[in-house]
Amino acid sequence: MRNTVIEIRDLYKSFGDLHVLKGIDLDLYDGENLVVLGKSGTGKSVLIKIICGLIKADKGKVNVLGYDLNNITKAELNALRLEVGFCFQHSALYDSMTIQENIEFPLKYALKNLSKMEMDKKVDRVLEAVGLEQTKKQYPAELSGGQKKRIGIARTIVVNPKILLYDEPTAGLDPITCVEINDLINQVKAEFKASSIIITHDLTCAKQTGDRVSVLLDGVFEKTGNFAEVFNSEASSQIKQFHDYNFIDNKNF
Ligand SMILES: Nc1ncnc2c1ncn2[C@@H]1O[C@H](COP(=O)(O)OP(=O)(O)OP(=O)(O)O)[C@@H](O)[C@H]1O
Numbered sequence: 001m002r003n004t005v006i007e008i009r010d011l012y013k014s015f016g017d018l019h020v021l022k023g024i025d026l027d028l029y030d031g032e033n034l035v036v037l038g039k040s041g042t043g044k045s046v047l048i049k050i051i052c053g054l055i056k057a058d059k060g061k062v063n064v065l066g067y068d069l070n071n072i073t074k075a076e077l078n079a080l081r082l083e084v085g086f087c088f089q090h091s092a093l094y095d096s097m098t099i100q101e102n103i104e105f106p107l108k109y110a111l112k113n114l115s116k117m118e119m120d121k122k123v124d125r126v127l128e129a130v131g132l133e134q135t136k137k138q139y140p141a142e143l144s145g146g147q148k149k150r151i152g153i154a155r156t157i158v159v160n161p162k163i164l165l166y167d168e169p170t171a172g173l174d175p176i177t178c179v180e181i182n183d184l185i186n187q188v189k190a191e192f193k194a195s196s197i198i199i200t201h202d203l204t205c206a207k208q209t210g211d212r213v214s215v216l217l218d219g220v221f222e223k224t225g226n227f228a229e230v231f232n233s234e235a236s237s238q239i240k241q242f243h244d245y246n247f248i249d250n251k252n253f
């Protein structure tokens with residue numbers, strides 16, 4: 001049987017009268033890419049914020065790398081956060097720091113006794129992995145949107161997290177850069193052996209990166225499987241609509 005690194009059962013989360021998550025079950029297996037698809041406002045970001053302990057669930061089991069998030073101490077949460085890397089929707093780089101300093105930042109926090117040489121080595125390795133060695137001395141403002149996304153990913157993987165959470169990794173990018181980011185996500189999976197949840201409403205991203213895909217509809221996962229299984233002929237009208245909205249124009253080329 002495959003090892004589970006995240007196990008969620010019957011998870012509920014509301015904000016006042018707004019019932020966002022209404023009975024979520026999710027398993028993330030060791031070494032896989034799981035894509036969570038859903039329309040804007042369905043609670044995808046809320047779900048991954050719960051997984052990394054930024055928001056508390058109202059009800060339900062949330063187990064991440066053996067930690068029960070409903071009963072976790074502050075020290076355990078700090079330890080867990082080093083194992084769970086979050087790639088933010090808008091890269092969230094520090095504008096006043098160079099690319100090198102941005103990547104060193106989590107490293108200094110996670111591995112306090114690292115020598116300058118070891119630190120340089122780690123920074124160089126992740127910059128090479130994302131193909132942006134030449135940007136080391138530059139500032140975020142000098143980079144394109146796609147390059148910033150890559151640096152955001154480099155900064156997250158530099159501490160070797162066991163789990164990676166990508167929030168809309170291809171949002172706002174042109175189609176060619178999207179494909180490059182999808183390739184990078186797959187390359188990171190192979191090279192760094194992390195298990196990942198990829199939140200998106202981009203079906204090309206889902207198809208290219210997802211070992212499994214889960215569709216979030218009305219607060220629950222309506223369907224989970226590989227891309228072909230989820231979008232087969234028996235898919236519900238809402239899932240079909242989602243698919244056609246993304247791909248229908250392609251058929252006209
Ligand atoms: N801290 C909060 N307080 C109150 N409401 C919130 C909070 N966080 C999220 N929400 C609400 O929960 C719903 C789900 O938000 P969420 O950010 O998870 O959507 P999403 O699926 O990630 O959407 P998008 O694709 O646009 O990023 C939204 O209606 C949002 O307004």
Ligand SMILES: [Mg+2]
Nearest residue numbers: 044045046167
């Ligand atoms: Mg979101």
